[in-house]
Amino acid sequence: MGEEKKRTAREIIENxxxxxxxxxxxxxxxxxxxxxxxxxxLLPPQVELISGPGCPVCVTPVGFIDEAVWxxxxxxxxxxxxxxxxxxxxxxxxxxxxREKGAKIRIVYxxxxxxxxxxxxxxxxxxxxxVGFETTTPAECLSVKQAKKDGLSNYSLLMANKTMxxxxxxxxxxxxxxxxxGHVNAxxxxxxxxxxxxxxxxxxxxxxxxxxxxxxxAVSLVKFQExxxxxxxxxxRVVKPEGSREAQQLTDEMTEAxxxxxxxxxxxxxxxxxxKEEWSTFDARKxxxxxxxxxxANPACRCGDVLQGKCKPSDCKVxxxxxxxxxxxxxxxxSNEGACSAYxxxxxxx
Amino acid sequence: MSTLKDKTVTMxxxxxxxxxxxxxxxxxxxxxxxxxxxxxxxxxxxxPTGKMAVSTDGFIVSPAFFPGGNIGKLSICGTVNxxxxxxxxxxxxxxxFVIEEGFSMEKLEEIVATMEKTASEAGVHIVSxxxxxxxxxxVDGVFITTTGMGQIEEGVRVGGTLAQPxxxxxxxxxxxxxxxxILLAREDFGIEADVTSDCAPLWNTxxxxxxxxxxxxxxxxxxxxxxxxxxxxxxxxxxxxIRLDAAAVPVAPEVKGVCxxxxxxxxxxxxxxxxxxxxxxxxxxxxxxxxxQCPYSKDAAIIGEVTADQPGKVVxxxxxxxxxxxxxxxxxxxxxxx
Amino acid sequence: MCVGLSxxxxxxxxxxxxxDAGGAKREVSAQLLEDxxxxxxxxxxxxxxxxxxxxxxxxxxxxxxEELL
Numbered sequence: 001m002g003e004e005k006k007r008t009a010r011e012i013i014e015n016x017x018x019x020x021x022x023x024x025x026x027x028x029x030x031x032x033x034x035x036x037x038x039x040x041x042l043l044p045p046q047v048e049l050i051s052g053p054g055c056p057v058c059v060t061p062v063g064f065i066d067e068a069v070w071x072x073x074x075x076x077x078x079x080x081x082x083x084x085x086x087x088x089x090x091x092x093x094x095x096x097x098x099r100e101k102g103a104k105i106r107i108v109y110x111x112x113x114x115x116x117x118x119x120x121x122x123x124x125x126x127x128x129x130x131v132g133f134e135t136t137t138p139a140e141c142l143s144v145k146q147a148k149k150d151g152l153s154n155y156s157l158l159m160a161n162k163t164m165x166x167x168x169x170x171x172x173x174x175x176x177x178x179x180x181x182g183h184v185n186a187x188x189x190x191x192x193x194x195x196x197x198x199x200x201x202x203x204x205x206x207x208x209x210x211x212x213x214x215x216x217x218a219v220s221l222v223k224f225q226e227x228x229x230x231x232x233x234x235x236x237r238v239v240k241p242e243g244s245r246e247a248q249q250l251t252d253e254m255t256e257a258x259x260x261x262x263x264x265x266x267x268x269x270x271x272x273x274x275x276k277e278e279w280s281t282f283d284a285r286k287x288x289x290x291x292x293x294x295x296x297a298n299p300a301c302r303c304g305d306v307l308q309g310k311c312k313p314s315d316c317k318v319x320x321x322x323x324x325x326x327x328x329x330x331x332x333x334x335s336n337e338g339a340c341s342a343y344x345x346x347x348x349x350x
Numbered sequence: 351m352s353t354l355k356d357k358t359v360t361m362x363x364x365x366x367x368x369x370x371x372x373x374x375x376x377x378x379x380x381x382x383x384x385x386x387x388x389x390x391x392x393x394x395x396x397x398p399t400g401k402m403a404v405s406t407d408g409f410i411v412s413p414a415f416f417p418g419g420n421i422g423k424l425s426i427c428g429t430v431n432x433x434x435x436x437x438x439x440x441x442x443x444x445x446x447f448v449i450e451e452g453f454s455m456e457k458l459e460e461i462v463a464t465m466e467k468t469a470s471e472a473g474v475h476i477v478s479x480x481x482x483x484x485x486x487x488x489v490d491g492v493f494i495t496t497t498g499m500g501q502i503e504e505g506v507r508v509g510g511t512l513a514q515p516x517x518x519x520x521x522x523x524x525x526x527x528x529x530x531x532i533l534l535a536r537e538d539f540g541i542e543a544d545v546t547s548d549c550a551p552l553w554n555t556x557x558x559x560x561x562x563x564x565x566x567x568x569x570x571x572x573x574x575x576x577x578x579x580x581x582x583x584x585x586x587x588x589x590x591x592i593r594l595d596a597a598a599v600p601v602a603p604e605v606k607g608v609c610x611x612x613x614x615x616x617x618x619x620x621x622x623x624x625x626x627x628x629x630x631x632x633x634x635x636x637x638x639x640x641x642x643q644c645p646y647s648k649d650a651a652i653i654g655e656v657t658a659d660q661p662g663k664v665v666x667x668x669x670x671x672x673x674x675x676x677x678x679x680x681x682x683x684x685x686x687x688x
Numbered sequence: 689m690c691v692g693l694s695x696x697x698x699x700x701x702x703x704x705x706x707x708d709a710g711g712a713k714r715e716v717s718a719q720l721l722e723d724x725x726x727x728x729x730x731x732x733x734x735x736x737x738x739x740x741x742x743x744x745x746x747x748x749x750x751x752x753x754e755e756l757l
Contacts, residue, residue: 109540207745603711
């Protein structure tokens, strides 16, 4: 259209000759898609992609699995969960292991399906394993609201929900540019990202198609070369600056912040979410008086360092040896979106 | 004679007495009747000339009835297709049933009738069978094991170790339909889509291909684990690399949609009526042309080629033209949110 | 961290929507979005429509690249 030929996003990426730059894809779905699309193969050597902590399964601590296993085996509750969590190792066993011992584990697509199952099976106690970031929490809140409406006393959440802002604080300095998780920003909006610019933190909100990812990376590289901290929303068809007011109101109404343990990052204050007192009958920890459980991760596993971008999966001693997708030791090898799983699956990539 | 309606299979039907005979006469013998079917302890058959292929397979599927078929059709297709993959014309089949106490007689008859229909389409005679009844809860409905015997066509030598660099890779139709159908039929995920199983007997298809050319290296049916698993198996067995063109792999839009919702890869969903064929490139067009004339392979397509580099790996050409490994087949398919 | 699926709204009723992705249909919650109409596109995550969207990534990326260069 213009007289001179415009450079495409891909050309910008392939021909980048600026200074070395470390870009962290915060979101596990980004990690996965970037590998799947072979985008890493386009990057010149001085552009390094780091896989961040944005996979709810990967940051869920071992103790959470132990709690779920305890509920299933000791209390005989029916566990409903997203599929990703089933094979994550606990201290003694995974949920798949508990299933072999007779635990009732159901994989669902949505928390709403877990609530519906509870409605249809009044003789069973149903616990949904509530993990996820700002994107997923509203779905879980909605299921509790529905349970209240349906008058259910056999449905509750075991929560390990987390929020991103405190994690960004913990990750500051791990990368030069953050690829922000598009679907979290769809809920939260972009205010925080814009504020982070004032603290010298650069980033772009990225979408998930090949075009969107290439564009987000190209924008990152061009802006990075300009030398000033920046923020660009590269996913405006989904992410509005104000985010989703309805979702924000819902979570504000039903939940409050709590301290939360992140695998690899430790306990981050106020980075977790729990149901407020008035909803506590739907909080499985309170309902079943779950005893404090201190999960023990396999000490050889370096998932923690991987999540912080301190090491690559292949730097871990057990990677690909003791730890494979078939026999995972750490959560990052279990989840499709975990950095270890992606490195293993797409093994020939840099 | 009373009707089968509302009748169920009882432990007595498996006890070997009068009721067992009744079950056999009214359901199995009535449908499977053919000159080779035995009422004695073993079928007596005339061996084929040349080489013979034998294959056995157990079938459990929940639910037993699904759009596009049932466990009976599956139990014939699975074994007939395994024989066909060795270039063998299916001749004889035996079948063993384990039936759960309380299983509907009418449903059992429907399964058996489907088996007969599928067997006759595949040109195979059911020659011997066995029935056991298991207590309630010990099996899920009905389990069927079939064993097939076939005669290998002369001049044909195919097998998983025979893929060669330069071979074209052909798939005989769109992938993942059976796995997707079962996933939806279980109704665990609240998803609706107009998808029917691809379950089909493929001997006639393979025969048509072999009549087109004998210059074939690998024929394998993509069942459990799907086309992706087959490609990795052959890459390993033949110690070759496989280059796949992601865009060329036929996938029904509904299957794509379901996979999108659940975060699954269609290449790893089961098929029950799809073959992967590897043959020299010079033969590929001819083979595809033949396949497209056959009823179960109208959407046959060339999806990639065998290479000498990266032996043991399956590499995809992605939508942006880069190369990325197809992730190795994992264990259980688990829908994911993240 | 959050798999999203863009899908077309085909039916709306009290707080729920039926969405269609390539012929795969599923009921999802529409409680987070006001004024949804059949024909709209939404981003779906874990059974909830989280954002109303345009279905095309083309315009978006073209526009961004234009601004950038």
